[in-house]
Amino acid sequence: MEAVKMFMLYAALLTTATTAMVAAKCTITPPKECDTNSPKNVVQSAQVNGTCDNTTTPETPIFVVGESYEVKLNFKPLKDAKFAKTVLKAKYGPFVMPLKVDDPDACKGKGLTCPLKADTSYTFTDDFTVPTSPHIYEPIRITLLWSLVNKAPSSEGEDNDNNNDGKNDGDLIFCVQIPALFKPKPTTTAPPRAVSLDGEPDFRVVH
Numbered sequence: 001m002e003a004v005k006m007f008m009l010y011a012a013l014l015t016t017a018t019t020a021m022v023a024a025k026c027t028i029t030p031p032k033e034c035d036t037n038s039p040k041n042v043v044q045s046a047q048v049n050g051t052c053d054n055t056t057t058p059e060t061p062i063f064v065v066g067e068s069y070e071v072k073l074n075f076k077p078l079k080d081a082k083f084a085k086t087v088l089k090a091k092y093g094p095f096v097m098p099l100k101v102d103d104p105d106a107c108k109g110k111g112l113t114c115p116l117k118a119d120t121s122y123t124f125t126d127d128f129t130v131p132t133s134p135h136i137y138e139p140i141r142i143t144l145l146w147s148l149v150n151k152a153p154s155s156e157g158e159d160n161d162n163n164n165d166g167k168n169d170g171d172l173i174f175c176v177q178i179p180a181l182f183k184p185k186p187t188t189t190a191p192p193r194a195v196s197l198d199g200e201p202d203f204r205v206v207h
Contacts (some may be wrong), residue, residue: 005101005207014016020046025048025050026040026052026059027045027048027059028047028058028059028061028179029044029045030044031045031046031073031176031177032176032177033177034147034176034177035175038175038176039172039174042067042075042077042078043074043174044074044076045073046074046146047072047074048061048063048071048072048178049069049083050062053181060180060181060186061180062183063130064130064183064184064185065130065184065185066130066184066185067129068127069121069127069128069130070126070127071126071127071128072111072123072124073124073146073176074121074123075121075123075124075148076118076119076120077117077120077173080116080117081115081116081148082115082150083115083151084106084112084114084149084150084173085104085106085148085149085150085152086101086104086110086148087147087148088101089144089145089147090144091142091145092142092143096164104153105153106124106142106148109131110124111123111125116204125141126146130182138184139181139183139184141179141180142181143180144178144180144183145175145177145178146178147172147173147175147176149171149172160201161184
């Protein structure tokens with residue numbers, strides 16, 4: 001069931017959508033690194049212009065389906081970087097999936113001036129849209145893995161990470177975890193669930 005749910009979520013996240021930005025702010029200070037191989041203490045804070053679920057520690061930004069959000073990451077690189085490329089992934093349970101980035105060149109229009117200098121403060125600003133999808137019909141908690149790598153942006157159609165193992169992304173500037181609570185719009189209802197002959201739910205798509 002978890003694999004089916006992740007597949008549906010991943011299919012939805014690959015779809016683009018356009019809408020107005022959401023107001024308010026949710027700040028995580030500091031965000032956790034992605035893993036033990038991520039540079040330490042590079043990102044001081046992460047800010048999402050949306051509301052927070054304050055029942056969790058750290059607080060979790062709430063992302064509503066169909067809405068767009070601005071994400072700001074304040075950081076100091078540990079060493080110089082000629083390039084800055086955005087790599088974005090979603091983690092749901094044991095599954096980690098690469099997400100589409102419309103413009104991975106973080107040196108253009110994202111608040112950065114490249115090359116980046118070590119021990120210099122920067123604010124990286126990126127946009128994230130949760131697409132409208134019938135597959136997100138109940139709140140779901142995932143983790144967004146936001147990275148900058150010292151690598152020229154890939155040519156069109158090239159994967160961010162060919163093996164999805166974090167080893168082909170280039171020289172890592174930072175990678176942090178942004179907890180996320182995806183919520184459907186209030187009008188979104190669950191699709192009908194088929195029942196197999198033995199009475200158990202059938203998770204095939206219902207048309």
